[in-house]
Amino acid sequence: MDAPNSLVLAVIGVAMMLAGYFLYSKFLAKRVYKLNAEFKTPSHQFEDGVDYVPTNRYILWGHHFTSVAGAAPIVGPAVAVIWGWLPAFLWVTLGTVFMAGMHDFGTLWASVRNKGKSMGALSGTYIGNRGRNLFLVVIFLLILMVLAAFAVVISNLLVAQPGAVIPTWGALVVAVLVGQAIYRFKWNLIVVTAVGVIALYGLILLGNAYPISLPEEGAFGLTPNAIWIILLFIYSGIASMLPVWVLLQPRDFINGVQLFVGLGIIYGAVLLATPTVVAPAVNDAVPADTPSIVPLLFVTIACGAISGFHGIVSSGTSSKQLNKETDARFVGYFGAVGEGLLALGAIIATTAGFQSLTQWREVYDSFSSGGVPLFVEGGANILNAGLGLPQGLAATILATMAILFAATTLDTATRLKRFVIQEIGQIAGVKIPTLAATLIAVVLAFALTFSQGADASGGMRLWPLFGTTNQLLAGLSLTILTVMLIRKGRPFLPVLLPAVFVLFMTIYAALVQLVDLFQAGDWLLFTIDIVIVVAATWVLLEAVISMLAAWKGPKDPEDDVALTEDQKLTTT
Amino acid sequence: MHGFGREGRRRRNRPKAERDLVPPAGPARWFQRAERGLREFYVAPYRRVFARAKRDEEDLFMMLVLSEALGVPNPASGATLELLPEMLDRMHDWHIRQGLDRSPMDGMQCC
Known part of the structure; x- marks a missing residue:
């Protein structure tokens, strides 16, 4: 096959996702989820100005999208193109259209139809108490994995792109100042946003001029990667305990703005530079350490194709703010499309951002050499060709962007982990204070990261395992959705088939990794993987049991019969 | 503007x-x-986070105002006594949140 132009790839990909939105999501909305504009959503039913607030759908989409999109849809594709661009491209586009969109949209709908309850609570309702405990276990693992994997990602970037060191840490200062400007000095938000973004880019220029590298031989017997990881965990521990308005809130905001700027820059540059894809469609000469494409592709790219984490956001916050049920299609499905676009951008950057096939093979010389640093390198070449930015500066911009995304996830996840630990403590009857819970969270993640060697070089063993856990969560959510649909007597195959596919790939991948980890003698990850296999098998069993029960049981009536006047939205 | x-x-x-x-x-x-x-x-x-923080603060304040009735000596009771009527409206929500079915104060029952 002739090497295609990346613009063709971008156009086909975008067209597929848009077609997915306009055609497939419409089908889902009409036939499967049967959205009803008359239905009184939880935001109206329980409106309290705090959790339940009817929100304009465009703003809600903005929140939803920025909460679900992070560094993961960049890392996954940047690793997975090692099998060639075609498999990654197909999995991202078809996955977004038939799985991620359906899943995010569906979990949002399911929660809206159940008083805005979270997927965890719904698994209690539809699968039973065991389902609920299962959910806690999976979430615990997922967050732990996120912490370790993202710390490795950031530290790799800081070493690979020393120009990003100043903007990465400087961005924290900018965020604190933004918070002060808003709450203390009550500046106009548009002015604050403009000043904040300009300051951030000023820092990028500064960092690019004065790159900071730790000495290569390290210090205190630690490699540079290890030192960065330690600093990152100290930071995330402190950041997660500060009052949110001081740091987390302004930083999330600046990042949200930055996400849109970044997507614009990448797609704008592709449009102007139209680089040729140099990577092979299907790589028939993969490096020796590359695992088999089936099933590993499907867990290497989780976010960007289907990700269980989105269900947590859909059912945790978005469902409580949805104004009309019919908005769920735009907010849920289009949120997944946004993330798919980010993943597609990462595929293009890592396959078209290099000069020749030989050069591409040189950088993708091992399964563990893929990842964000290559996205930054390739993306910088495209930015250089398309927008005329100097190569080094372009790399610093992309690296800073990726780090900021990952760092946001890191401290938000530390915070979440603390809550999960406190919740587990509560179940066990022990009250764990904030500081102790944070310490436990950080130390656990720290131990997991360093179980991969003091230089954290084994981070790539961690990544597929993270994807596996994420897919497991998605499988669990899809199971709940299927049970709901069976109970209502609706067409359920659009949900059941992806659920079967995802669960099959998850278990398959977990088993393959079990063998690898056993051979590598990585006992910590081996144990975690065993837990994943057990949990996945458990999900499968519970799924079959509850689906059979729903199949035999009486069917729930549809809206035209069941909806009382009280449950209807009265437009005033 | x-x-x-x-x-x-x-x-x-x-x-x-x-x-x-x-x-x-x-x-x-x-x-x-x-x-x-x-x-x-x-x-x-972050709306939810803020609301929760505000509520925690309010709970602490309520406890200060009612400390005497709860058996905790309060040196500033003269000042907090004046606040009682103001706090009465919010009393019901507070004692429910604290896991008390009824108001802990004898003279002031709200439910």
Whole structure:
């Protein structure tokens, strides 16, 4: 096959996702989820100005999208193109259209139809108490994995792109100042946003001029990667305990703005530079350490194709703010499309951002050499060709962007982990204070990261395992959705088939990794993987049991019969 | 922010109170809407966190005001006694949140 132009790839990909939105999501909305504009959503039913607030759908989409999109849809594709661009491209586009969109949209709908309850609570309702405990276990693992994997990602970037060191840490200062400007000095938000973004880019220029590298031989017997990881965990521990308005809130905001700027820059540059894809469609000469494409592709790219984490956001916050049920299609499905676009951008950057096939093979010389640093390198070449930015500066911009995304996830996840630990403590009857819970969270993640060697070089063993856990969560959510649909007597195959596919790939991948980890003698990850296999098998069993029960049981009536006047939205 | 051109001048020449009542037109309105949207984008994700923090603070304050009735000596009881009528309205929600079915104070029953 002739090497295609990346613009063709971008156009086909975008067209597929848009077609997915306009055609497939419409089908889902009409036939499967049967959205009803008359239905009184939880935001109206329980409106309290705090959790339940009817929100304009465009703003809600903005929140939803920025909460679900992070560094993961960049890392996954940047690793997975090692099998060639075609498999990654197909999995991202078809996955977004038939799985991620359906899943995010569906979990949002399911929660809206159940008083805005979270997927965890719904698994209690539809699968039973065991389902609920299962959910806690999976979430615990997922967050732990996120912490370790993202710390490795950031530290790799800081070493690979020393120009990003100043903007990465400087961005924290900018965020604190933004918070002060808003709450203390009550500046106009548009002015604050403009000043904040300009300051951030000023820092990028500064960092690019004065790159900071730790000495290569390290210090205190630690490699540079290890030192960065330690600093990152100290930071995330402190950041997660500060009052949110001081740091987390302004930083999330600046990042949200930055996400849109970044997507614009990448797609704008592709449009102007139209680089040729140099990577092979299907790589028939993969490096020796590359695992088999089936099933590993499907867990290497989780976010960007289907990700269980989105269900947590859909059912945790978005469902409580949805104004009309019919908005769920735009907010849920289009949120997944946004993330798919980010993943597609990462595929293009890592396959078209290099000069020749030989050069591409040189950088993708091992399964563990893929990842964000290559996205930054390739993306910088495209930015250089398309927008005329100097190569080094372009790399610093992309690296800073990726780090900021990952760092946001890191401290938000530390915070979440603390809550999960406190919740587990509560179940066990022990009250764990904030500081102790944070310490436990950080130390656990720290131990997991360093179980991969003091230089954290084994981070790539961690990544597929993270994807596996994420897919497991998605499988669990899809199971709940299927049970709901069976109970209502609706067409359920659009949900059941992806659920079967995802669960099959998850278990398959977990088993393959079990063998690898056993051979590598990585006992910590081996144990975690065993837990994943057990949990996945458990999900499968519970799924079959509850689906059979729903199949035999009486069917729930549809809206035209069941909806009382009280449950209807009265437009005033 | 009152816009430019003739419309803006007319607006600026009005007395202040009246000026604030009339929604601005043209680019100014656009600016205002963008600011509102951006503000929502800033505030909404953390609304719940703030509300919870505020409630915790309120609970602590309520305990200070009621400390004497709860058996904790309060050197500032003279000052907090004056606050009692103010706090009475919020009493019911508070004792429910604390896991008490009934108000802990003998003289003040709300349910």
